[in-house]
Amino acid sequence: MEWRSIILKNIRRTMRRYLGYLTASTLAVMVFVLFFSFLFHPNATRLAQLQLVAVVLGLCVFIVAWFAAFFIFYFHATLIRERNKEFGLLMTLGMTPGQIGRMVFLESICIGIAAILLGSLAGLILSPLFFALIGLVVGLPNTLSFAFSPIPLTITVIFFGIVFLLEAAITSWRVQRRTPRILLLGARVRQIPPKISLVKVLLGLACLAGAYIMAIAFSVQFLYNAFPIVILAIVGTFFLYSELLVGLLGILRRRALSGVKLLIVSRLSHRLRDYARILAIVTILNASVLSAMGAVYGFLQSVRISLEQSYPFSLQIKESMEHPLRLTPDQIVETLKKEGLTVTDQKVTLFLTGTVNGEATQIISQDAYQQLRDMALRYTPGLDNTGQIPASLTPDQAYLLDAVPFAITTGNRGITTEGETLTLQFGSQKHILHFERGEHRVLNNPGFNGKTIPTSILVVNTDLFQKLQKISTIQQQYRIQSYHLQQVPDTLDLYGLIAEKAAEKESTYWLDSDESLPLMNGLINIILVAGCIVSGLFLIAAGSSLYFKLFTQQEEDRRQFHALSRIGMQKREGIRIIGIEFLVLFFIPVLIAIVHSSVATLDMLHLFLATDFAARITWTTLLIASLIYAACFALYYGVALYNYIRRLKISTVA
Amino acid sequence: MQPFHLTQAAPHGQMHAAPQNAVLQVRNLTKVYGNARTGVQATALNGLNLTVERGDFVSIMGPSGSGKSTLLNLLAGLDTASSGEIWVQGQNMASMRQNDLALFRRRNLGFVFQDFNLLDTLTLGENIALPLSLDGKKNQEIRPAVLKVMSFLGINEYLNRYPYEVSGGQQQRAAVARAVVHNPNLLLADEPTGNLDSASSRALLELFQRLNQTIGTTILMVTHDPLSASYSRRVVSIKDGQVHSELQRSADQQAFFQQILNLLAQLEGSHGVA
Numbered sequence: 001m002e003w004r005s006i007i008l009k010n011i012r013r014t015m016r017r018y019l020g021y022l023t024a025s026t027l028a029v030m031v032f033v034l035f036f037s038f039l040f041h042p043n044a045t046r047l048a049q050l051q052l053v054a055v056v057l058g059l060c061v062f063i064v065a066w067f068a069a070f071f072i073f074y075f076h077a078t079l080i081r082e083r084n085k086e087f088g089l090l091m092t093l094g095m096t097p098g099q100i101g102r103m104v105f106l107e108s109i110c111i112g113i114a115a116i117l118l119g120s121l122a123g124l125i126l127s128p129l130f131f132a133l134i135g136l137v138v139g140l141p142n143t144l145s146f147a148f149s150p151i152p153l154t155i156t157v158i159f160f161g162i163v164f165l166l167e168a169a170i171t172s173w174r175v176q177r178r179t180p181r182i183l184l185l186g187a188r189v190r191q192i193p194p195k196i197s198l199v200k201v202l203l204g205l206a207c208l209a210g211a212y213i214m215a216i217a218f219s220v221q222f223l224y225n226a227f228p229i230v231i232l233a234i235v236g237t238f239f240l241y242s243e244l245l246v247g248l249l250g251i252l253r254r255r256a257l258s259g260v261k262l263l264i265v266s267r268l269s270h271r272l273r274d275y276a277r278i279l280a281i282v283t284i285l286n287a288s289v290l291s292a293m294g295a296v297y298g299f300l301q302s303v304r305i306s307l308e309q310s311y312p313f314s315l316q317i318k319e320s321m322e323h324p325l326r327l328t329p330d331q332i333v334e335t336l337k338k339e340g341l342t343v344t345d346q347k348v349t350l351f352l353t354g355t356v357n358g359e360a361t362q363i364i365s366q367d368a369y370q371q372l373r374d375m376a377l378r379y380t381p382g383l384d385n386t387g388q389i390p391a392s393l394t395p396d397q398a399y400l401l402d403a404v405p406f407a408i409t410t411g412n413r414g415i416t417t418e419g420e421t422l423t424l425q426f427g428s429q430k431h432i433l434h435f436e437r438g439e440h441r442v443l444n445n446p447g448f449n450g451k452t453i454p455t456s457i458l459v460v461n462t463d464l465f466q467k468l469q470k471i472s473t474i475q476q477q478y479r480i481q482s483y484h485l486q487q488v489p490d491t492l493d494l495y496g497l498i499a500e501k502a503a504e505k506e507s508t509y510w511l512d513s514d515e516s517l518p519l520m521n522g523l524i525n526i527i528l529v530a531g532c533i534v535s536g537l538f539l540i541a542a543g544s545s546l547y548f549k550l551f552t553q554q555e556e557d558r559r560q561f562h563a564l565s566r567i568g569m570q571k572r573e574g575i576r577i578i579g580i581e582f583l584v585l586f587f588i589p590v591l592i593a594i595v596h597s598s599v600a601t602l603d604m605l606h607l608f609l610a611t612d613f614a615a616r617i618t619w620t621t622l623l624i625a626s627l628i629y630a631a632c633f634a635l636y637y638g639v640a641l642y643n644y645i646r647r648l649k650i651s652t653v654a
Numbered sequence: 655m656q657p658f659h660l661t662q663a664a665p666h667g668q669m670h671a672a673p674q675n676a677v678l679q680v681r682n683l684t685k686v687y688g689n690a691r692t693g694v695q696a697t698a699l700n701g702l703n704l705t706v707e708r709g710d711f712v713s714i715m716g717p718s719g720s721g722k723s724t725l726l727n728l729l730a731g732l733d734t735a736s737s738g739e740i741w742v743q744g745q746n747m748a749s750m751r752q753n754d755l756a757l758f759r760r761r762n763l764g765f766v767f768q769d770f771n772l773l774d775t776l777t778l779g780e781n782i783a784l785p786l787s788l789d790g791k792k793n794q795e796i797r798p799a800v801l802k803v804m805s806f807l808g809i810n811e812y813l814n815r816y817p818y819e820v821s822g823g824q825q826q827r828a829a830v831a832r833a834v835v836h837n838p839n840l841l842l843a844d845e846p847t848g849n850l851d852s853a854s855s856r857a858l859l860e861l862f863q864r865l866n867q868t869i870g871t872t873i874l875m876v877t878h879d880p881l882s883a884s885y886s887r888r889v890v891s892i893k894d895g896q897v898h899s900e901l902q903r904s905a906d907q908q909a910f911f912q913q914i915l916n917l918l919a920q921l922e923g924s925h926g927v928a
Contacts, residue, residue, distance in 0.1 A: 001783035001796045006776065013775035089771045092732060093832075094760020094788050096753045 011107045014083075015114075020544035021075045022115055027537050028068035029119020029160055030126070035061045035530070036152035037127045038134065053134060053526045060530045064537065069163050071541050073170075074281065076108065078545070080171055082552040087175060097176040105172035112164025119160075120153055137525035194273040196247040204239025207232045215603040229603075230284075233596060237283050240592070242276030260573050263564075264580050271581060278549050279589050285542040286593030289535040290625050291600040297531060298621025299604060300524045302614035307520050311513065312376035314485040315494060316444040318351075318453065320508035321477035327502040329481045335501045336485065345484040347375050352468055352476050353454055354426040356400070360454035362478070363424070364442075365465035366393050372442040372482060379484050398422065398433040399459035401442070424458065426468050427476075433460070443480070444512035453478075453510055539629065543636040546586065550640055558648055575645055582644070586637040587630070594626050676741075677839050677872045678706040678729070683738035684895075685724050698724040700895035701738070706840070711866040711873045713883035715914070716892040717922060722876045725892070726844050729874065730765060731755045743839050760788055764833030764841040764871075768848040770825045772817040778828040779804070779813040785836040803831045807861060823854030830861060834871055841865075843875040847882050859885040880918055884911035891921055 015022065035057045043050055087100055095103075131145070211232035214225045249269035253262070272279070317332070319325050327335065329348050336343055349368040354361055364372075393399060400422065424431040435458075443457060460468075469477075495511050503509065561574055601622055605615050685699040698721045706712050716722050727733040728740060731747055740747040743762055750758060764785070765771075772781045779800055786796045804810040807827045812820050817828070826846065833841050843862070847855035863885050865871040875886060883889050889901040901917055903910045 001780055001787055001800065002793050003787040003790065006780050006783065006787050009780065010773065010775045085771070086773060089773065090784075091756065092730060092759065092765055093784055094756050094758075094763075096756040098753065099756075099788075 007103055007106070011103075011110055014107065015111070017082075017548075018079060018111055020548040021079060022111055022118075024075065024537070024541045024544055025068070025072055025111070025115035026119040026122065027540060028064060028071065029115055029156060030122040031064050031533055031537055032061060032068070032156050032159070033120050033123025033152055034127055034130045034533070035064070036155055037123065037149065038131065040149045040151050041131065041147055050134075052523050056523070056526050056530055060534050063534060065159065067538065067541070068160070072163055072167050075541075075545055076111075076167060076171060077174075078278065078549060080104065080175060084178070087178070101172040101176040104175045105168045108164065108168030108171055112160065112168065116157055116160050116164070120156060123156075124148075124153075133529060134526065137522060137529055194246045194250075194269050196243045196250065200239050200243040201247060204236050204243055207236030208240065209236075211236060212599050215599050216606065233287075234280060234284055237592065237596075238276055238280040241272050241279045241588075245588075246272050260576060263577050267577065268581055268584060271585065275549065275585060278545060279585070282542040282546055283589040283592050283596070285538045286589055286629065287596035287600070289538045289542075290593055290597035290622065290629060293531055293535050294597055294601060294618070294622030294625040296604075297524070297528060297625075298601075298618035299608070299610070299614065300527060301621060302610070302617040304520050304524050305617065306614070309380070311444045312380050312442070313444050313482045314513060315483040316512045317481040317483075317498065318443075318510040318512070319479050319481070320475075321479060322474045323504070323506045323508040324479070325498075325502045325507050325509055326504045332481065332498070332502055333483075335497070336483070339497060342486040343483055344486055345375055345378070347371055347482045349480045349482070350469070351457075351478050351480060352426070352465075352472050353478065354424055354458075354468070354476070356422050356424055356456065356458055358425075359456065361424075361456045361458045362443075362454050363426070363458045363460060363465065363468065365462040366399075366459055367462045368465075369399075369442055369459045372480075375482060375484070376442060393459065393461045395461045395464045396431075396433055397461065398424070398435040400435050400437050401457040401459065424460070427471055427473075429468070429471065431464070539632055542589070543633060546589070547636055547640050550582065550585065550644065554644065554647060561648060574648070578644060578648070579641055582637055582641050586633050586640070590626075590630050590633050593629075597622060597626075675708050676705050677708050677710075677743060678704070678874070679739075679741040680704040680725075680729075681739045681741070683725070683728065683740065684736045685721070685728060685733070686736045697895055699728070699735075699738075702892065702896055704890060704897060706872060706874055708839075708872055709866070709870045710888060711862065711886040712875070713886040713889045714874065714876045714892060715878070715880075715883055715889055715918070715921075716898070720892050721895040722892060723844070724895075726842060726874075726876050729840075730763060730842055731759050760785060761836070762839045764836070764838035766826070766829050766833045766841065766843040766846045768845040770817070770822075770829045770849070772825055772828060772832075774817055777814050777816055778809065778820065778824075778831075781817070781828055782831045782835050784832060789836070799835055800831075803835045804828075807831050821854075823850055823857060826850055826854065826858055827861065830858065830865075834865060834869075837869075837871075839872060841871050841873045843873065843877075845877055846875065847877070847879060855879075855882065862886075880911060880914040883914050884908075889914055889917065891917055893921060 038057055039054055039061070041050075087104075090100060090103075091097070211229045214229050214232070218225055246269050249265050249272065252265050253269070317325070325332070329346065333343050333346060349364065349372060351362045351364040351368070354363050420434055421432050422435050424433055494513050498509075498511055557578075561569070564574070601618060604610075605618060608614075610618065681703055683699050683702040683704075684697070686695055686697050688695045700721075702721070702725065704725075714722050714725065724733070728735050729742075729747075731750070735748055738748070742758070745758065747755065747758065772778070773784075776784075782800045782804065783796050786799060801810060801813070804813060807830060809820075809824055809827045809831065812824060812828070817825050820828075826849070830846075833843075846862075847858055850858060859882055862873055862875070866873055866887075873886070875882070877883050884903075884907050887903050889903075891898045891900070898921065899917060901910070901913050
């Protein structure tokens, strides 16, 4: 019963109240250790596939560090405020402000040490699993071995040590400055009815409108306006809760409301005012997660799909007939087979080069186009998502395929045309052709070998093509070999293989395969994994801070509901009041976050001049992320409501 | 500070002793609350004088807003006076600094609150031990004192129970035990029966009487309830921030109760509530 043991016991038992805070801090430490362990993994900088992962995780560590520092300061300050009565009592019993300060300092340090120890331990235990996951998502042939390095742990301990130490010092200093009367009587002070200030309402609306307008209308200046947008959104969201919604509830109150509705509205207007700060923070956290998961992931996903569609064939070799490859197409198939590759389909077609409206263009016949198109569709059915293939072309008709058909950004059109006709210049011949513009893939995106090849494709009537072919020079003739291969291993260097086995020194050829696709897939997967981990951390922090904040008002509610039950409130009505109140407090931040992140998504789509295709995928992902997020908050809501009602014991007083 | 002793002399006969025996002397105490925003000032205490002698059991009564709670807050050192002096055991609390005030409270005062104010994280025994352990006492000294006061108050079997595991009456007894375990010079009670049913209230007030008569604890209790006040030896009524009148118990409790009711009728009548 000595002072030290009593205080230690108080700290120990207080920890239960701090469970949410401790959990979130521990998770932050764990994520820090996990990501840092990877950054210091010997292979992280050695393997090309992992360098990009390291950049992504490095960025995530930066975000987690900022978040953790903010969260530790904010969440603990909230918890300390809820303990005012306890500190007031201890001061009344004769504890000096210095002793209170030391106790709070000790507590904060204990929580800090617990979070650092548990987080580091969890990080160490989970890092082999994390490395295996990274290896899996970036498609490493071998498992990334676990390599213990003391540096990540040291950095984590130093960083979090400083954060917790600073936080402990500031919190204890602030507690010492309070007087026991304020601390003790603070809980008993009557709540002042929330009054709204028109200036703040207008300020809030102006902030939100300013943020939205800057985001939507001035996306191009993203670098300059990103920070102001975030600040305006935070301030606007705070006033939205503390003024605007409280004002709306005030208007509702003026109407004649029945008993339970009146209670709900009046309690909510008080709660919204009290919770404005935490609701604003939770909303911003939610919006960050949704924007990150929805917009960024969705956008990258559309990049991946566009990449996939840019390479309808596993391998395409374009060769100049002037300086062809040493091997014939059949010999190349044999060479590929020798390397263990199975060629499931192949096609050899010709194309010519000419100029359209003064720009160099590949010209292919409609037959060749159709054959390539059929082959591409056989293996990538999703390719056929951009409309109808023209049935047949007359000699004065053409079909112009743009240079970067499946781009995620608009703007980069190939040949510029005015009116309904274009001019094809071939040697001395000139043809005026009616044309249609299309986005159907028949060629892989062009590779680069130091010599340029036109990227736009003009599909012409087969008869016209044959005429052109007859008058063409050898310099104008090219051959395309298109292959469909079964599973090309990431490690196989197709380019090296063809260069070594099939090419002469003077051969002019382009090898177009989807070699950047595995890298892109890896990047997207790693962003998904890292994003999920960081989002999960944010989600737990947002949900937990709301959850535990709600529970701090329980004592007051117990008294209020006890009084209400004495004047005839039924248990059912009590549950309804709390149920609706919690529903609003949990879901308003999600709803507003969805609105915020929708604006952020619009901003991003504008910034990148995204096509409808990319936009569709991005919006779909945002919708899915929002639904998942709402489901997680619904879970928090359910658990909070159940526990709260159970502990409120409405049934026993009714 | 001495831990709880049952053997301390009961100074019943010293009630009207010389003023130097006073545990508490309040002189011209004034407290003015000002609202910085509205600029409105309210005088809660207006030159109040009060003397409480060792071994006395005084009830402070008065209508709402008369300044009872303000007086208690000032006596407890929870608030600072606008002017005037508060002498407890020959020391002027008004001139003490925050740290000295804390040490003074620890050694000289005991508190019983309306809502018990026990720490949920500690057992009843640990809650009661707080004032002694705060003062750096060792376990060998604390434990017997806690057990002694708990058995005196009839709650010794709840030593290791947590506040939420016992009834309201038992919690309030524990709060009383905490308030007297260090034998304070003055026990301050703020509406101690406010949250108790009638049986628990009676038991608590009898306990106060027993503490006062057996151990000689000096008690100053703020209450609304005339029945609670009838357990004390003296009732001081305050109104508009000043002492309005005093009643000294001379006969049995029933008669004293009747006297208090009459006083209240007079107070409330002039207050426009009757």
